[in-house]
Every structure is written in structure tokens, then in C-alpha cells.
Amino acid sequence: xxxxxQLPVLIVITPLIGAFLAPLIYRRHEKASxxxxxxxxxxxxxxxxxxxxxxxxxxxxxYQMGNWPPPWGIEYVAxxxxxxxxxxxxxxxxxxxxxxxxxxxxxxxxTVIGWYYALYLLLVASMAAITMxxxxxxxxxxxxxxAITSCAIITVKEDRECLEAGFKYLILSAMGTGCFxxxxxxxxxxxGQLNFGFLQQELTAAxxxxxxxxxxxxxxxxxxxxxxxxxFPLHVWLPDAHASAPSPSSAMLSGLVIxxxxxxxxxxxxxxxxxxxxxxxxxxxxxxxxxxxxxxFGSVYAMLQTDLKKMLAYSSIGQIxxxxxxxxxxxxxxxxxxxxxxxxHAITKAMLFMAAGAIxxxxxxxxxxxxxxxxxxxxxxxxxxxxxxxxxIGIPGTGGLISKWYLALGALEIGRSLFVLVILLSSxxxxxxxxxxxxxxxxxxDDFACQVxxxxxxxxxALVIGMIFVVxxxxxxxxxTLLLEEAVTVFF
Amino acid sequence: MEILGGLIHNYYYFVAIILxxxxxxxxxxxxxxxxxxxxMNIMDTSVFLLFVAIxxxxxxxxxxxxxxxxxxxxxxxxxxxxxxxxxxxVSVTAYALSLIVKIHRAYGTVxxxxxxxxxxxx
Amino acid sequence: xxxxxHLSPGGGFSGGAIFGSSLVLVAIxxxxxxxxxxxxxxxxxxxxxxxxxxxxxxxxxxxxxxGNYFANRAAGFPLxxxxxxxxxxxxxxxxxxxxxxxxxxxxxLFYNIIEKEQxxxxxxxxxx
Numbered sequence: 001x002x003x004x005x006q007l008p009v010l011i012v013i014t015p016l017i018g019a020f021l022a023p024l025i026y027r028r029h030e031k032a033s034x035x036x037x038x039x040x041x042x043x044x045x046x047x048x049x050x051x052x053x054x055x056x057x058x059x060x061x062x063y064q065m066g067n068w069p070p071p072w073g074i075e076y077v078a079x080x081x082x083x084x085x086x087x088x089x090x091x092x093x094x095x096x097x098x099x100x101x102x103x104x105x106x107x108x109x110x111t112v113i114g115w116y117y118a119l120y121l122l123l124v125a126s127m128a129a130i131t132m133x134x135x136x137x138x139x140x141x142x143x144x145x146x147a148i149t150s151c152a153i154i155t156v157k158e159d160r161e162c163l164e165a166g167f168k169y170l171i172l173s174a175m176g177t178g179c180f181x182x183x184x185x186x187x188x189x190x191x192g193q194l195n196f197g198f199l200q201q202e203l204t205a206a207x208x209x210x211x212x213x214x215x216x217x218x219x220x221x222x223x224x225x226x227x228x229x230x231x232f233p234l235h236v237w238l239p240d241a242h243a244s245a246p247s248p249s250s251a252m253l254s255g256l257v258i259x260x261x262x263x264x265x266x267x268x269x270x271x272x273x274x275x276x277x278x279x280x281x282x283x284x285x286x287x288x289x290x291x292x293x294x295x296x297f298g299s300v301y302a303m304l305q306t307d308l309k310k311m312l313a314y315s316s317i318g319q320i321x322x323x324x325x326x327x328x329x330x331x332x333x334x335x336x337x338x339x340x341x342x343x344x345h346a347i348t349k350a351m352l353f354m355a356a357g358a359i360x361x362x363x364x365x366x367x368x369x370x371x372x373x374x375x376x377x378x379x380x381x382x383x384x385x386x387x388x389x390x391x392x393i394g395i396p397g398t399g400g401l402i403s404k405w406y407l408a409l410g411a412l413e414i415g416r417s418l419f420v421l422v423i424l425l426s427s428x429x430x431x432x433x434x435x436x437x438x439x440x441x442x443x444x445x446d447d448f449a450c451q452v453x454x455x456x457x458x459x460x461x462a463l464v465i466g467m468i469f470v471v472x473x474x475x476x477x478x479x480x481t482l483l484l485e486e487a488v489t490v491f492f
Numbered sequence: 493m494e495i496l497g498g499l500i501h502n503y504y505y506f507v508a509i510i511l512x513x514x515x516x517x518x519x520x521x522x523x524x525x526x527x528x529x530x531x532m533n534i535m536d537t538s539v540f541l542l543f544v545a546i547x548x549x550x551x552x553x554x555x556x557x558x559x560x561x562x563x564x565x566x567x568x569x570x571x572x573x574x575x576x577x578x579x580x581x582v583s584v585t586a587y588a589l590s591l592i593v594k595i596h597r598a599y600g601t602v603x604x605x606x607x608x609x610x611x612x613x614x
Numbered sequence: 615x616x617x618x619x620h621l622s623p624g625g626g627f628s629g630g631a632i633f634g635s636s637l638v639l640v641a642i643x644x645x646x647x648x649x650x651x652x653x654x655x656x657x658x659x660x661x662x663x664x665x666x667x668x669x670x671x672x673x674x675x676x677x678x679x680x681g682n683y684f685a686n687r688a689a690g691f692p693l694x695x696x697x698x699x700x701x702x703x704x705x706x707x708x709x710x711x712x713x714x715x716x717x718x719x720x721x722x723l724f725y726n727i728i729e730k731e732q733x734x735x736x737x738x739x740x741x742x
Contacts, residue, residue, distance in 0.1 A: 006677050013673070017667065017671075020663045020666045020667045021667070023659070024663050066676070137573050137576070141576060144584065147584075148583060151587070152587065160599065161611070163591065167588070167592070170587070170588055171519060171532065175516060175532075175535075177536075178515070178516065178532070178535040181577070182512060182539050185542045185543050185546065188570075575625070575627060579716075586723050590726070
């Protein structure tokens with residue numbers, strides 16, 4: 001038993017075991033439960049780093065559950081692309097949890113916090129498994145775990161708005177899952193395989209013999225993943241859900257959960273569907289145009305909001321559309337841009353939601369118009385908000401510029417300069433709704449009116465870590481883009 | 493005509509697709525929340541029906557090794573997949589129903605349109 | 615059904631559901647106190663987490679015995695003749711754990727939904 005060989009499974013099992021233990025321990029000793037969660041997340045991050053080193057040294061690695069070879073067994077894959085996504089997921093989960101330990105005492109009832117820890121760890125475990133799995137039905141199971149737990153971390157707060165928003169999210173998510181399962185059934189009908197590699201081989205023949213099944217399955221996959229990842233016309237659940245959730249849940253949902261579905265769509269487009277299908281059907285075109293509309297509509301709706309968290313949620317819709325634009329442009333540099341944006345937006349949006357959470361924790365204000373002059377009483381939190389806004393807009397020095405740069409380069413290379421215009425216009429619209437908050441916070445004439453509580457050191461340190469990450473992804477971006485470029489070249 | 497013949501021959505698939513459409517339509521348009529949950533179950537069950545129908549082999553027997561190891565068995569893989577799928581659907585239904593109980597306590601109604609009106613007035 | 619899970623249709627899920635429903639039926643047909651005497655809250659929570667932990671740890675045990683996660687033959691669990699009672703190594707252990715977990719989950723769900731009705735209190739309507 002070499003431990004390094006078992007890493008893919010251990011990264012999924014560690015949060016899972018932590019999730020089962022956390023409520024038991026919380027009953028006896030509350031702080032120990034928090035430390036247990038921290039420990040399991042830390043172990044996952046360490047194991048993910050080891051896995052990255054191993055994959056860089058030895059190449060892609062296939063892990064078979066139960067020693068059953070595919071197609072009879074479930075297979076997990078570790079190649080540079082998936083390990084990148086895995087590292088993003090577990091590292092940012094650990095970081096958000098640092099914020100959550102303090103903030104949860106304030107937002108939830110004492111008795112449910114143990115269950116929140118369990119839900120959080122289950123969510124991390126399911127996302128880690130989704131990044132690495134190579135089997136369609138395993139993907140379905142973990143997608144369902146992710147859907148239920150992400151809905152549960154919204155409704156654990158038991159407010160009126162949380163419950164309704166959570167129910168809407170659950171129903172639309174269930175529709176997405178139904179469509180996904182139907183697509184899997186249609187593909188299984190013509191190929192008899194569920195493993196990605198085998199499926200791709202069989203599909204090259206199946207597209208010619210049974211084209212209708214495969215086209216319907218492709219359409220159903222786009223609808224399913226579009227609903228869960230808030231692609232343009234299917235985004236209606238996102239603003240209520242992310243705005244009414246407790247702040248760590250909002251950070252987790254906006255930062256990671258919607259990205260994991262975009263990533264799954266990307267993997268399915270390039271690892272399951274054969275190249276002939278992507279060339280014959282305008283699948284990428286559809287995703288591209290929906291993404292372009294999403295970018296514009298997300299920004300336009302965000303401008304009209306008065307509540308801080310709702311504005312951030314609408315901004316998420318626009319930014320996730322960037323990632324879909326990268327998938328839709330179907331070109332090397334654009335794909336690198338889209339994938340880089342997954343990491344950048346995860347860090348930035350999590351930090352923005354954490355800053356909003358810190359503002360609500362300290363003062364209780366949620367409306368943007370009440371926030372004049374707040375920068376003078378809470379400087380650190382608002383500086384973090386400023387750095388996050390700069391990254392959303394795409395100011396040089398932050399990570400947001402690098403991803404938009406690559407997207408624009410990719411669009412130009414295939415001659416679709418209209419989408420460069422869309423990217424630039426959305427950056428302008430982002431500036432229109434982020435900058436007034438920052439300017440009013442620091443340079444407004446009025447003084448801030450409400451009582452300000454002290455923000456705990458843990459929250460402040462989490463925000464400082466976020467700012468450091470944003471600047472690192474902006475300036476020292478070359479290692480990550482090199483990793484992504486070599487990961488993406490495999491598909492072309 | 494051959495389409496009709498094909499439909500009648502494969503009527504399992506046809507019924508599964510019709511149930512799927514009924515379930516999805518009800519889930520999205522009807523206002524009563526419990527109806528939505530029931531429709532979600534119908535939708536999931538229809539896909540399971542499709543899966544199991546795919547695995548059927550003409551003249552096969554249930555896939556349990558008995559006295560005659562050379563007999564023709566139906567494909568056991570879809571059955572195993574569906575067992576997992578049913579458990580997943582049951583957990584989603586359980587969660588949705590407990591959520592409805594909480595919403596009823598908070599809003600006083602199980603009708604989604606009324607809840608939207610109440611939210612709109614806030 | 616649970617214990618014969620590897621020999622005939624059924625297995626952990628359906629067996630556990632039947633077991634859990636029987637405990638719920640006691641609560642429905644008599645009153646809630648009689649139902650709660652069958653299995654208390656603490657026990658149900660403990661069994662729930664314990665069942666899930668047992669399931670995960672069985673897979674880990676397979677790793678320690680030399681195979682991959684959840685390996686059966688490769689890890690050296692004792693396999694018997696096909697059709698005998700003590701055969702198919704790890705599947706029996708996993709089935710028992712799943713049965714315990716599903717049964718305790720169904721009872722916990724039932725009691726959580728029913729018992730809150732007796733606790734007075736409404737949802738706070740706050741906008742923190």
C-alpha cells in the first residue's frame with residue numbers, strides 16, 4: 001500500500017469521514033468540532049498538493065475503485081487540469097472556513113452549527129469527487145450530493161427568504177438533474193458504456209448510426225449544467241439564493257459550486273463528445289451566445305440593485321458567463337482564459353462576499369445607500385472590497401485582467417472580435433456598479449451613522465489572505481497559465 | 493408508418509419520455525409546492541424506467557446465479573445503477589418535504605404564487 | 615432482506631427502509647411516546663453517523679489490506695462459494711452498515727418532522 005497511489009480517493013474520503021464525525025463531536029465539545037473540520041480540510045489541501053507534485057512528475061494517473069478495471073469499475077483520473085480544479089476547490093474551502101468559524105456564531109442558531117459543519121464537509125467532498133471522476137453515473141451521484149448540500153447550507157439559516165430561495169434552487173436543480181440523467185440514459189442506450197474514455201471511443205461510431213440520441217443527449221447536458229451553473233436564461237434561482245444565505249455559504253456557492261458545473265460541462269464537451277460531434281453541431285456556438293447575453297444581462301441587472309449581496313450575486317451571473325464564453329470559443333487561449341477565470345473569480349468573489357459578511361457582522365447594514373463613509377471606520381474590510389472590485393473590473397495587477405486578456409486574445413485569434421467588444425463593455429459596466437460603493441465608502445462627505453462592532457482577527461486575516469491571492473494571480477500568473485496551457489493542449 | 497410501428501414496439505421508452513415531460517411541466521408550472529415535489533418524483537421515476545427498460549434482454553431471467561449458470565440473464569448493470577438513483581431521489585424528496593414543512597410554518601401557505609406575492613410586498 | 619443482500623434482490627437500502635418503516639409504524643399506530651421508547655434520539659443519531667462511518671471505514675480497511683478503495687477480492691476478504699451464506703467478502707459487511715444507516719435515517723427524519731410541531735416557536739423573521 002503506497003499512500004501516494006491512494007491519494008485520489010483519500011482526498012474525497014477525508015472530508016467525508018470528518019462530515020460524519022462533526023455532529024457527534026459538536027454535541028460534546030463545540031470548539032473541538034471546528035478544529036476537526038479545519039484539520040480535515042487542511043489534510044485535503046496537503047494531499048492535493050502532493051497529488052499535483054506527483055502528476056507533474058509522473059504524468060496522468062488512473063485510479064480504479066475496488067481494483068475493478070473499467071468498464072466494469074469506476075475510475076478516477078488525476079491529470080493536470082483536474083488537479084488544478086481540485087486544488088482550487090479544497091484550498092478556497094479551507095480559506096472560507098477560516099471566515100466561517102467566527103461568522104456562524106452570529107448568523108445561525110447554536111444547535112445547528114454542528115450540522116452546518118457536516119454539510120460543509122460533504123459539499124467539499126462531493127466537489128472534490130466531481131473534479132476527479134471519470135464515470136458518468138458517479139458524476140450523477142456526486143452532483144446530487146452537491147445539489148442537496150448546497151441547498152441545505154442556504155436553508156440552514158431558517159429565515160423566510162432563505163427557505164423560499166432554497167426551495168426554488170432545489171426545484172430547478174432537480175430539473176437539471178432529471179435532464180442530466182435522461183441524457184446519460186440516452187447515451188447508455190446507444191453505447192452501453194459509462195466511462196468517459198470508453199464512451200468517447202464508442203461515440204465516434206454512434207454519432208453516425210444513432211445521431212438523434214446523441215444530439216438530444218448533448219442538448220440535455222447543456223440544459224442540465226446550464227441550470228446548475230446559472231447560464232443566462234436559466235439563472236433565475238441565483239440572486240435570491242446567494243443573497244439570502246449566510247455569508248460563508250454565499251462565498252462557497254458563488255465561488256465554487258457554480259464553477260464545478262461549468263468545469264464538468266467542459267470535461268464532458270472535450271472528453272466524452274468526439275471531435276466530430278463538436279464540429280458538426282453548433283454546440284459551442286449556442287454556449288457562446290448564451291454566455292455573451294449572460295455577461296451583458298448580469299452586469300445590467302447588477303447595476304439596478306440596492307442590496308449589497310444581491311448585487312454581488314447578479315455580478316456572479318455575469319462572471320460565470322465569462323467561463324462559459326471561454327468554453328464556447330473553442331480555442332486554446334480562450335480555454336486557458338476561462339479556466340484561469342475559474343480560479344480568479346473563486347478567490348475574488350469569495351473575498352467580496354466575505355467583506356460583505358464582515359460589514360453585515362459589524363454594522364448590520366445591507367443597503368448600498370447606507371454605506372457612505374464606512375471606509376473611514378472599517379478600513380481593512382473596505383480595502384479588501386476595493387481590491388476585489390479592481391479584479392472584477394480587470395485592472396492591471398489583479399487576476400481579473402489576465403483571464404480577460406486570454407479570453408480576448410482567443411476571440412481575436414478566431415476572428416470573433418464582437419466578443420472582445422462584449423468583454424470590454426462588461427468591464428465598463430462592472431466599473432459602473434462597483435466603483436460608486438468604493439468611492440462613497442472612502443470619500444463621501446457624510447459620516448457613517450450606525451454602531452460599528454469590532455471585526456474579529458480571524459475575519460481580518462482571511463481578508464488579508466484573499467488580497468494577497470488576488471495580487472499573486474495578477475502579477476505572478478505565469479506558472480498557472482503554463483500549467484493550464486499544457487493541460488488544454490491535449491484537447492486540440 | 494414505421495415510426496408508429498417503432499413506437500408500439502418500444503412502448504416502454506415512449507411511456508418513459510411522456511412521463512418525463514409530464515413531470516417536468518408540472519414541476520415548473522403548478523403552484524402547489526407538494527405537487528412540485530410529486531412531479532419531481534414522477535420525472536425521476538420515468539428516467540429510471542427508461543434505464544431499466546434499456547437493460548432488458550428478450551427472454552432473459554433475473555440476474556441471480558441459481559442452479560443453471562448458462563442461462564440468458566438480463567443486463568444487471570442498469571438495475572444496480574437505478575437502486576442508487578432511487579435512494580438519491582428519496583433523499584431529495586425527504587429534504588424537499590421537510591423544507592415545505594418549514595416554509596408552511598413561516599408563510600402559512602403551501603402555494604408558491606401566494607408566497608411570491610407575500611415576498612413581493614416586503 | 616439486509617442479511618441476504620448478496621444472495622437475492624434487496625440489500626441494504628430496501629432492507630433498511632423496511633426496518634425503519636417498522637419503527638415509524640409503531641409511532642403512527644400507538645402514540646409518539648411508544649415510538650420513542652423503541653429507539654431514542656441519541657441512539658438514532660449515533661447509529662446514523664456510526665453506520666456511515668462503518669461504511670467509509672470498510673473501504674479504508676480495504677486500502678490497508680492491500681487493494682484500492684473498496685476492493686474485494688484483491689484485498690483478501692474471505693470469499694466463499696457463490697450462493698453460500700458467508701461469501702462475497704466485503705459486500706456483506708457493507709450491506710449491514712447500509713441497512714443500519716438507512717433505518718436510523720428514516721426514523722430520525724420522521725421524528726424531526728413530527729416533533730417540531732410540539733415545540734412552540736415560529737421562525738424569526740429577521741433581516742440581520
